[in-house]
Amino acid sequence: MEDDNASASTMSNRPDNVGAYLIERLQSLGVSHVFGVPGDYVLGFFKQLSDSQLNLVTTCDELNAGYAADAYARIRGIGAVCVTYSVGGLKVVNATAQAYAEKSPLVVIAGAPGIKERIGNPLLHHKVRTFDTQSKVFAEVTVASAVLDDPSTACGEIDRVLSEALRVSRPVYIELPRDMTFAPIKPPHPSHLTQAEAASDQNALQGAVDEAVRMINAAEQPVVIAGIELHRFGLQDKLVALIDKAHIPVAATILAKSVVGEYHPLYIGIYEGAMGFASVRDYVESSDCLILLGTFMTDINLGQYTAHIDQEKAIYVTSEQCLIRGHNYANVRLHDFIDGLIGASIARRTLRDLPRPRTRKPFVTQRGQRITVKRLFERLNWVLEDNTVVIADVGDALFGGLDLITHCRTEFLSPAYYLSLGFAVPASIGAQLADCNLRPLVLVGDGAFQMTGIETSTIARLGLNPVIVVLNNFGYATERLLQDGPFNDLQPWQYSLIPDLVGGGRGVVATTEDELENALKTAQTYTEGFTIIDVQLDPSDSSPALQRLTEGLAKKIR
Numbered sequence: 001m002e003d004d005n006a007s008a009s010t011m012s013n014r015p016d017n018v019g020a021y022l023i024e025r026l027q028s029l030g031v032s033h034v035f036g037v038p039g040d041y042v043l044g045f046f047k048q049l050s051d052s053q054l055n056l057v058t059t060c061d062e063l064n065a066g067y068a069a070d071a072y073a074r075i076r077g078i079g080a081v082c083v084t085y086s087v088g089g090l091k092v093v094n095a096t097a098q099a100y101a102e103k104s105p106l107v108v109i110a111g112a113p114g115i116k117e118r119i120g121n122p123l124l125h126h127k128v129r130t131f132d133t134q135s136k137v138f139a140e141v142t143v144a145s146a147v148l149d150d151p152s153t154a155c156g157e158i159d160r161v162l163s164e165a166l167r168v169s170r171p172v173y174i175e176l177p178r179d180m181t182f183a184p185i186k187p188p189h190p191s192h193l194t195q196a197e198a199a200s201d202q203n204a205l206q207g208a209v210d211e212a213v214r215m216i217n218a219a220e221q222p223v224v225i226a227g228i229e230l231h232r233f234g235l236q237d238k239l240v241a242l243i244d245k246a247h248i249p250v251a252a253t254i255l256a257k258s259v260v261g262e263y264h265p266l267y268i269g270i271y272e273g274a275m276g277f278a279s280v281r282d283y284v285e286s287s288d289c290l291i292l293l294g295t296f297m298t299d300i301n302l303g304q305y306t307a308h309i310d311q312e313k314a315i316y317v318t319s320e321q322c323l324i325r326g327h328n329y330a331n332v333r334l335h336d337f338i339d340g341l342i343g344a345s346i347a348r349r350t351l352r353d354l355p356r357p358r359t360r361k362p363f364v365t366q367r368g369q370r371i372t373v374k375r376l377f378e379r380l381n382w383v384l385e386d387n388t389v390v391i392a393d394v395g396d397a398l399f400g401g402l403d404l405i406t407h408c409r410t411e412f413l414s415p416a417y418y419l420s421l422g423f424a425v426p427a428s429i430g431a432q433l434a435d436c437n438l439r440p441l442v443l444v445g446d447g448a449f450q451m452t453g454i455e456t457s458t459i460a461r462l463g464l465n466p467v468i469v470v471l472n473n474f475g476y477a478t479e480r481l482l483q484d485g486p487f488n489d490l491q492p493w494q495y496s497l498i499p500d501l502v503g504g505g506r507g508v509v510a511t512t513e514d515e516l517e518n519a520l521k522t523a524q525t526y527t528e529g530f531t532i533i534d535v536q537l538d539p540s541d542s543s544p545a546l547q548r549l550t551e552g553l554a555k556k557i558r
Contacts, residue, residue, distance in 0.1 A: 018154045019048045019181040022109070022174070025158055026054065029078050029166070029193060033057050033433045034109075035065040039084020041126070042111025044181040049082065057433065057462070060454045062088045064426035066095025066106070067452070071391070071423075072430035073104045074413055075438075077234070078165060079430060082109040086126040089134045097141040098418040099171040102255065103232045106171040107162065108142070110134060114179030115149050138173040145173035151183040163193050168319065169232040201331035208322050208329040209340035212291070212315045215324070216246070217347050219289035224250040225271055226259045228417075229294025229319055229334060236260060236409050238338045239293065246346040249354055251284055253295055254402065258390075258412035262405045268355045270402055272300075273308075275545055279355035285309075292316045294334055298417045360405060367514045373471070373543050375513060376535060377403050380441070380469070383520055389413065389431050389438040393424035395478045396471055397443035399545035411438075422451035428466040429458055439527075440466035447476045447490060453498065459530050460504025467523040468532040470495045473539045481542060495534035505530040 015021040022045075026034070033055045038046050049056045059065040062083045073079030083089050089110040099106040113124050118131050128134070135147055144164035146157035158174065165172040216222050230239050236259060243250050243266050251271040252259050260267055269280040284290070285308050292314060316323040322332035360381045369375075377400045384390070384407060392401040392414040406412045413431060415423045425448075428440040444453070449470050459466065471477075472495065476488040496507030506526055508519035510533055523531035 014187045015185070016187070017182045017184055018148055018151055019045045019176070020052075021155050021185055021187055022158050022176070023048060023052045023054060025162055025193065026080055026107070027052075029162065030076060031078060031080050031107075032076075033072060033430075034080045034082050035059055035069045035072070035430065036082035036109075037062045037065060037084070037088055039088050039111060041085040041113060041178050042082060042088075042109075042176070044178055045082065045109070045111060045176055048181065055433075057429070057458070059426065059429070059458050061452070062091035063095055063422075064452050064455045064458075066092040066099075066108075067423050067426040068430035068433075068455075070095055070099045070104050070106050070430065071413055071427035072434040073099070073106050074231070075389075075410060075431055075434035078105045078107065079434075080107040080109060082111075084111045084126070085113065086128055086134050090128075090137065093137060093141060094420060096138065096171045096173075098415050098420050098423070100141045100143070101418040102415060103169045103228060104171065105165040105169045105232075107165060108138065108171060108173045110138075110173070110175050112147075112175050112177045114177050116179055135173065135175050141171065142173045143168050143170040145175070147175040147177070148180050149177060151180065151185050154180065154183070155185055155188055159193060166193065169229070198331070200333045200336040204322075204329045205332050205336055205340060208317075208324055208332050208337060209344055211324045211327065212337075212341065213344045213346055215289050215315060216248070216291070216341075219287070221283075221287045222246075222248050222289035222291060223268075223284050223287040224248055224291045224293060225284070225295050226250050226252050226256055226293055227295025227318070228253070228256045228259075230259050231256060231410060233294070233319065233335065235294065235335060235338060238335065238342065240264070242338060242342050245342060245348070247348045247351060248291070249283075249351060251280060254300055254398075255296060255298070255414075255416040256294075257402060257414075257416075258406040258409055261408050263407065266351075266354075272402075277355070283355050288313055290314045293338065294318055296417060300416060300419070365513045365517045367512070369513045371510060371513055371516050371535060371537065373400055373537060373541050376469075376471070376516065376537075377401065377543070379513070379516060379520070380443075381405060383441065383467075383524075385439075387437055387439055388441050389435075390441050390443065391424045391427050391431060391466075393442075393444040393448040394419045394421050395445045395448065396543050396546050397424065397445050397448070400471075400543040401443050402545060403543075421445075421448040423448075425449065425452050425468065426455045426458075428468070429455060429462070429464060432464050432466065433462075442466050442468040444468065444470055445477065446470055446472045446474065446493070446495070449495065450490060450493065453495075456498055456505065456530060456532065457502040460499070460502045463528070464530060465527050466530050468530060470532065470534050471537060472534050473537045473541065475539060477539065477542055478546065480539070481547065495532055498532050499530075505532060507532045507534065509534045509536065511536045
């Protein structure tokens, strides 16, 4: 009888409407925060969210809510953003496109006019062309979508879409008409959403593993190039198990920086073609067996295609394909392939003369000396701690930041493929809420900050404490190197006064090395709120990595 009572109690706690079911499913996946901006078509669901155990985080702008949710997903494994119809939803498209390009499982929930309101095709506010314009736009930048227009199918549609986000680690879209939010449902029996893919073809898997093992064992200098999918699918432990067992060195791509802790004895640095350090480039390109796991072959990852990778010496496996010396093995899953290598008889080798990531040089502050990009990052290397997550925006914030040595894995976030300016400040909100033990170090140029820096208001409201370093070179430095002109100039802001504007945090100006030292000490001791450091740089100064990148890009636009 007790079991019957328990069963009845469980069923009585089951959600009884569409919105409540969606909330329960998000919670079951480990989502604790939903980011967004309210609007009339989604206010009913916002009320449900605020009354639930989820934390609803209202940001200043919908695009920034998308960036925050994307960063949250990169750390937590899934993130959610909720906005209103068209004027909110279409703002989130760029953040969703970035999540698609860089394989981040972002759930976009968009309110919409009620189904009954659409009868007769009226000109309701926020409507663009047709009522399904928004859903058609999102179909281009998501892997699955659902319009919850029927309560009898809503639960199944929610489960289908969320499962797909987990399975392929890419964004999905859920449209919630406002008259469906409280529509009654008969919830299915509790079940676990799964990210399981179809099983690998066992014959193809065995063939791929056998050929790969023969290549590795015959090689004198095999190297693993670890890619972003190892982050996204939680395969870092398997990667470490593989390299530790076989004693094979590992490099990362730019997008996958911090896929392993950069003090791991087998980690040799970032491979980025001619953009990177010669020691890493020479070691990788002289390898007779390159093992590329979960790697995106993007122009930025490959240093504007200056990387030299011989396909006849390559094992190239991602979630979408398995190529070994150009041989295509269909239906081989990345995690199964790595498991196969871990379980195979790979000869353990003795390694000598491995290139090592740049060690932290002792930094001696030169009083009165104007700070440079190079010296800034040399000093920031000493700021990093085990709980620091570096969030780098596009430009020298990213390319200078590549020289930082992160202590632990998944502690360097950047849109290093899609390269969307303005990611870092709102992303710091998502990152710190995804893991409250982390303190973000935000690296952002003045141009990117002027796009999205208003989210310092949200940071202040939430009591978060990132350290925001503004690389202030008075304009768009990357574009200056490509093509200079007055279009690259910006109105100078007094970034150190931002705390006065938003009512929280502390601001400091640093033009010299000793001023930078004092600013960093302020940030270290002040943990009650954010610190923003306005690092004023010479407009012509930039990192060597950015100079190498822009030299390649400039040839294509002239």
